[in-house]
Amino acid sequence: MARTSSSTCRVQVYLNDPKVVTGLNREARAGRMPLSQAAGRMIARGLQHNPRADPEDRLETLERSLRDHMRATARDMQIVQELLVEVARAFFLRLPDAVMDEDPTVQAAVERRIDQLLDATAARIVAGRKPKAPVERGGGKAEGSGADE
Template structure:
């Protein structure tokens, strides 16, 4: 079977932007094609409005996305923390103080229950589950 080749057109381009030249070289190395073919592919992608970013651009986009996600997560955690404080404030406002609250045995029992609650929560987070599973052998908090 004979292969008919399309005649190649020649275009000479001068790149003054070193970052663009480096990106084009990376793309040529990644695709294992000559620099001229990589340039032609990049031009055709640009003309088709379907650009595929070079690896460095993708990394910068990922870093930017991660930074934005970290900011929004920090903001969300601050909101959750403030809500938790308001819930605790409302809880303590409506809960009467009792003499038994000062008893060291009661305090120790409360501390143990809080530790169990925190351990169970941490275990669920690590396991990636949301279900509230209570071990029958432990106090439910």
């Protein structure tokens, strides 16, 4: 190590770790400074024990956060699916079977209504809107409820 003045010193360093070299080059490009100045800044931050996150580190942190979020979302969706199955099971346990349930016209009408419900839900999700409160039709009777038939 050779001293060139009271405030600067000259150091020759050999770097073997490609990640360190890549980070150093990235720091120099980002700061638009010579490699030696970038190395000095990185050493100073390291000595302060408060280094700013390297862009690569920030990207890894974001990827880790996204992966954790995806896992949590998958778990939540599994819970929602299981709850939906339990609600359907409870609904069908209390709903008596009817001869009309086997009618192909009734089955087609039910399938059509389910498709409409799914399409409307998907459109609301895409538009970012909240669902509207259900509107009663025909004097308080749901359309196609079988009360008129």
